Amino acid sequence: xxxxxxxxxxxxxxxxxxxxxxxxxxxxxxxxxxxxxxxxxxxxxxxxxxxxxxxxxxxxxxxxxxxxxxxxxxxxxxxxxxxxxxxxxxxxxxxxxxxxxxxxxxxxxxxxxxxxxxxxxxxxxxxxxxxxxxxxxxxxxxxxxxxxxxxxxxxxxxxxxxxxxxxxxxxxxxxxxxxxxxxxx
Amino acid sequence: xxxxxxxxxxxxxxxxxxxxxxxxxxxxxxxxxxxxxxxxxxxxxxxxxxxxxxxxxxxxxxxxxxxxxxxxxxxxxxxxxxxxxxxxxxxxxxxxxxxxxxxxxxxxxxxxxxxxxxxxxxxxxxxxxxxxxxxxxxxxxxxxxxxxxxxxxxxxxxxxxxxxxxxxxxxxxxxxxxxxxxxxx
DNA sequence: AATGTCATGTAACTAGTTACATGATTTA
DNA sequence: TAAATCATGTAACTAGTTACATGACATT
Numbered sequence: 526x527x528x529x530x531x532x533x534x535x536x537x538x539x540x541x542x543x544x545x546x547x548x549x550x551x552x553x554x555x556x557x558x559x560x561x562x563x564x565x566x567x568x569x570x571x572x573x574x575x576x577x578x579x580x581x582x583x584x585x586x587x588x589x590x591x592x593x594x595x596x597x598x599x600x601x602x603x604x605x606x607x608x609x610x611x612x613x614x615x616x617x618x619x620x621x622x623x624x625x626x627x628x629x630x631x632x633x634x635x636x637x638x639x640x641x642x643x644x645x646x647x648x649x650x651x652x653x654x655x656x657x658x659x660x661x662x663x664x665x666x667x668x669x670x671x672x673x674x675x676x677x678x679x680x681x682x683x684x685x686x687x688x689x690x691x692x693x694x695x696x697x698x699x700x701x702x703x704x705x706x707x708x709x710x
Numbered sequence: 711x712x713x714x715x716x717x718x719x720x721x722x723x724x725x726x727x728x729x730x731x732x733x734x735x736x737x738x739x740x741x742x743x744x745x746x747x748x749x750x751x752x753x754x755x756x757x758x759x760x761x762x763x764x765x766x767x768x769x770x771x772x773x774x775x776x777x778x779x780x781x782x783x784x785x786x787x788x789x790x791x792x793x794x795x796x797x798x799x800x801x802x803x804x805x806x807x808x809x810x811x812x813x814x815x816x817x818x819x820x821x822x823x824x825x826x827x828x829x830x831x832x833x834x835x836x837x838x839x840x841x842x843x844x845x846x847x848x849x850x851x852x853x854x855x856x857x858x859x860x861x862x863x864x865x866x867x868x869x870x871x872x873x874x875x876x877x878x879x880x881x882x883x884x885x886x887x888x889x890x891x892x893x894x895x
Numbered sequence: 896a897a898t899g900t901c902a903t904g905t906a907a908c909t910a911g912t913t914a915c916a917t918g919a920t921t922t923a
Numbered sequence: 924t925a926a927a928t929c930a931t932g933t934a935a936c937t938a939g940t941t942a943c944a945t946g947a948c949a950t951t
Binding site for chain 1: 741746807808814815817818820821822826829850859860861862864865866867868871872875876878879886887890
């Protein structure tokens with residue numbers, strides 16, 4: 526019962542927090558901040574259908590018959606399990622290079638679903654993997670930079686800045702978790 | 711003759727610089743730095759086929775018959791025109807939010823294909839659009855931040871850092887172009 | 896009465912992933 | 924001669940985009 530689309534997991538994460546209709550979910554994606562998701566009905570409704578078919582969520586028509594038909598979905602225990610398994614996957618180099626948005630989405634849901642301790646562990650993995658990748662990018666720029674057009678070099682330079690920002694953010698976030706933990710006890 | 715996949719444009723851009731085989735292109739994508747592209751044959755070869763069918767590139771079997779069969783593609787005038795039209799598209803808010811990698815790819819090829827002047831103009835557009843978007847993200851965080859889990863808040867915070875990095879980078883790059891121009895004259 | 900928003904859906908098209916297949920040439 | 928690499932391709936599956944369709948209810 527593998528769910529492979531990132532959209533599916535985003536939906537699971539939102540439904541874990543609170544049962545909602547497809548329309549509610551679309552509104553969340555439309556009001557941005559959830560970045561890279563489409564709010565088009567052609568993406569959301571089929572995705573919900575797939576999740577339901579796999580038993581990860583279950584929809585029910587809401588309220589009395591005179592109301593607008595409104596299908597409210599809630600996550601099932603099986604869906605919870607699948608979602609948490611996704612959150613728990615190890616951080617790979619490939620994720621860092623090609624799917625850093627997936628990693629960020631997982632993190633965003635992490636302490637809601639698995640708790641702060643796990644979130645910190647995740648950030649450490651994330652930071653380590655980024656720190657390991659940065660030197661190879663730097664090396665690439667040194668090796669191939671001279672043969673590239675100026676704008677190409679600048680684009681790679683931006684890539685490095687991005688990963689540096691990510692690393693700074695991860696470390697700072699770890700520190701913030703630490704401070705929060707101390708203040709709570 | 712619309713080409714809508716970003717992979718198609720990446721291929722056009724690389725082939726504009728130098729005719730190559732599918733295998734060469736795969737190697738480029740495999741040796742990272744071109745970030746988010748897959749080097750899988752199932753992506754590259756069909757994409758090349760589509761481009762050829764649309765007349766944007768043309769492949770020819772290379773060398774004598776005893777050689778390994780190796781299809782070398784080169785960009786056609788029609789392909790050049792389509793590629794430049796893509797580069798010249800205006801920078802939209804939607805691009806900034808959901809497709810900043812497209813924008814970065816366009817920029818990477820920009821002064822090779824359209825010249826430095828156009829690259830600077832593009833960076834200005836880009837920077838303006840980002841600067842216009844940032845406040846709304848900040849506002850979102852202020853409005854909804856308190857209702858979000860801690861890791862969610864941190865994730866949005868990272869988004870903001872990312873856009874700030876982008877803005878800094880764009881402005882610095884504009885300055886570098888300026889300096890370069892002065893040194894050349 | 897007309898327009899706007901709520902709410903869900905579907906069909907056609909395009910494209911990427913994974914996995915498999917094939918055969919030539921080079922290196923150990 | 925076995926293994927690695929060069930080189931190209933295809934098939935099945937999954938998913939997203941765009942555009943269209945439908946109807947209930949609310950607002951002006």
